[in-house]
Amino acid sequence: MNAMDAAVICKALGDAHRIQIVELLVDGELCGCKLLDHFQITQPTLSHHMKVLVECGLVVSRKEWKNTYYSLNCETLMAFRAYIDHLNCTCKEDNKDEIKGRN
Numbered sequence: 231m232n233a234m235d236a237a238v239i240c241k242a243l244g245d246a247h248r249i250q251i252v253e254l255l256v257d258g259e260l261c262g263c264k265l266l267d268h269f270q271i272t273q274p275t276l277s278h279h280m281k282v283l284v285e286c287g288l289v290v291s292r293k294e295w296k297n298t299y300y301s302l303n304c305e306t307l308m309a310f311r312a313y314i315d316h317l318n319c320t321c322k323e324d325n326k327d328e329i330k331g332r333n
Contacts, residue, residue: 231309231310231312235287239286239287242282242285242288247271250268250269251300252283254268255300261297261300262276262277262299280298283300284300287303287306288302288306289303290302
């Protein structure tokens with residue numbers, strides 16, 4: 231994953247509803263109607279949120295008759311986590327006290 235891909239995902243996760251949707255999908259695939267039960271939003275609003283999550287690659291969708299089912303794209307999620315994990319802070323010992331003083 232590169233910085234541009236990570237930025238798109240960060241932007242998608244910049245909305246509390248979308249973070250909550252990802253949290254719900256951790257337990258497995260859900261129908262859009264079941265996702266809607268967890269929020270006080272309209273169906274078109276949920277569709278917008280799902281479109282954003284699908285376009286950034288975090289979520290995949292599949293149609294089954296009139297329903298759309300959503301699940302996490304584990305490959306993208308794991309690549310994003312790995313990208314974030316590599317952003318480690320390596321502070322020198324003499325800077326640790328200075329950083330602690332800011333908190």
